[in-house]
Amino acid sequence: MREEAIREEVMREEVIRDEVRREEAIREEVIREEVMREEVIREEVMREEAIREEVMREEVRREEVIREEVMREKVMREEAIREEAIREEVMREEVIRDEVRREEAIREEVIREEVMREEVIREEVIREEVMREEAIREEVMREEVRREEVIREEVMREEVMREEAIREEVMREEAIREEVKREEEIREEVMREEVMREEAIREEVMREEVMREEVKNGGR
Known part of the structure; x- marks a missing residue:
């Protein structure tokens, strides 16, 4: 019975060892599967990372x-705005030129009318001037006749006065x-007195000169 028990114990231990081996094999299988699953996950993560990087690159490119495209549209818009501004400026300048031409035409018309008006006024003035000169000439002629009459009377009066004046002039000249x-006698008297005064001054000067020489010699 002891041998039976030993056999049973051996069989039981063998069963336990088989069980342990099965469990070990199962554990190893589980570990392999876990490692494979982790590997699959890593590969999936790497694929997702690669996809994400590609998506990011694509996003950057886009x-x-x-x-x-925005810059091109902006440049095209600015170019269109500039061209529109240039067109508007050209149209504005054309409008200004037309306005200047109209004003110039109006000014020339006004000048022509002014010239014609001045010409009419000048002709009227000339006519009035001719009439005035004619009237003045007639008045001058009448005045000349009156003046000649007056002159004749005046000449006669002046002749009488001149003769009287000549008589008075003769008396005045005398x-x-x-x-x-x-005056000549007085001038001669004055000249004699002047000569005597100069002579006296010369004598006085000579006396003073002699006295200075004497004083000078006495000093020596």
């Missing part, structure tokens, strides 16, 4: 394309000759 004679 943003770059959009930015370039009086002047007498006055000149008196």
